[in-house]
Amino acid sequence: MSKQTLKEKRIAFLATDGFEQVELTEPWEALQNAGAEVVLVSPKSGEIQGMNHDEKADTFKVDQSVHSASAENFDGLVLPGGVVNPDALRMSEDCVQFVRDFFKQHKPVAAICHGPWTLIEADVVRGRKVTSWPSLKTDLKNAGAEWVDQKCVCDQGLVTSRNPGDLPSFCDKAIEEFAEGRHAKQTA
Template sequence: MSKKLQGKRIAFLATDGFEQVELTKPWDAIQEAGAEVVLVSPKNGKIQGMNHDEKADQFEVDLNVEKASAENFDGLVLPGGVANPDSLRMCETSVSFIRDFFKQHKPVAAICHGPWTLIEAGVVEGRQVTSWPSLKTDLTNAGANWVDQECVCDEGLVTSRNPDDLPAFCEKAIEEFAEGKHAEQTA
């Protein structure tokens, strides 16, 4: 595989309850493409992954979101899981961290329930997105154009529906991270 992300630094924002495969598959693909990957969380220590409704592995947090700045990253990945984005959207520091990627026109990739946090950050209005189907109404009410597609990209915002979409999600996220800033992307 080419190292098209060599020299790039990509943040993964998660907390307890993330869908493990939605973190590990993109993590491995992005790292294999040459990027440095950093696990950012509002928690210190370890966070709990999930395989649907069963506990999976725990992962060591690299950087607390309180000390993180979007300026120090080239892109952001938001894994799903139900509890993870629900907790993140209640953490103003996490929401601000997400919003800053949009203010700086940097690519963001969110899968499954991950787009919930984008609603709280106020960055979906007028955008075409997809997600886990139960978020359709929330995203539509926030002004997004929700579509049922494997992977959607709108000015550097990559979204997918579920773990089955991970191959397309990873490929498109890497492409967007390699491109860098998107002048039309706004918060």
Template sequence: MNKQSLQGKRIAFLATDGFEQVELTKPWQAIRDAGAEVVLVSPKTGQIQGVNHDEKADKFDVDLSVHDASAEDFDGLVLPGGVMNPDALRTCDVSVGFVRDFFKQHKPVAAICHGPWTLVEADVVRDRTVTSWPSLKTDLVNAGAQWVDEECVCDQGLVTSRNPDDLPAFCDKAIEEFAEGKHAAQTI
């Protein structure tokens, strides 16, 4: 359990229908337990549908439309995976711009499993070392990233992990990076 405090920090979780439920709920709980305010941001309003692999899971209330959200109002961003979720987010220009703005503002971002697909679309992985679900390797390499098969990778405030088994390391490193704050060396 990471003991760093995120008191006074506000962390956005960007997701839409088809997110892998545990990849949202575990980091959500860990980050909230560390003292941060957590906000579910989505291009949809109302509720979004979680999944457990290929089965429907629970629905979650959206706190803020991405159309009304600004990276300036947050201290960090979490991108859960699931296949459908990032595939839909990367086709939403407002969502892609929201993600890109965290990098422009040098704020930490944590993406797990298929979550880095949205990072590819935002063009923020060039010259960074990342990991992901293995099927994203070619997309990430083609976008200029160095892909590695490791539990958790952190490159200048960008935290990535491969799958739900990596959640303990992912949550600890995300909390550490959110506690650290801005990364002056982070570029897009």
């Protein structure tokens, strides 16, 4: 993809302690290389802890608190996985509303691995085809989604993938959706 594909696009990454590091760093780098401005949004201030599976990895500086962030100021959203991260995000009403607002504003969202847990809490998967880490299959079905075991799925601007092995496809499709922008049929 061209370096300028996402020029003048601003993409939020919503995460907190316990995110799977590679599920943040690879999309972050891919979006930056495509020309996007990327912003780390979190319910925490300061730094958040990345994980390599069940081992602590690096810490990352939070750019903006979710409490002061608005989906209006972004062109898209990325939700990295990890088990602890989305479990904590879905317990924060500010985080859930931030996610829901992207759907209300018909903006593309990309979620990988356990990231869709936050989408379930935001009630935005009903009637959508999605994928995720296999343990979320029943949760997503119970929330009204059609779960499939595929590398990458896109449904009305919602991009989902299963695991770090799917990151090349996930990043490519996320860039494509963020470049396209709005999705008129996407609903909250």
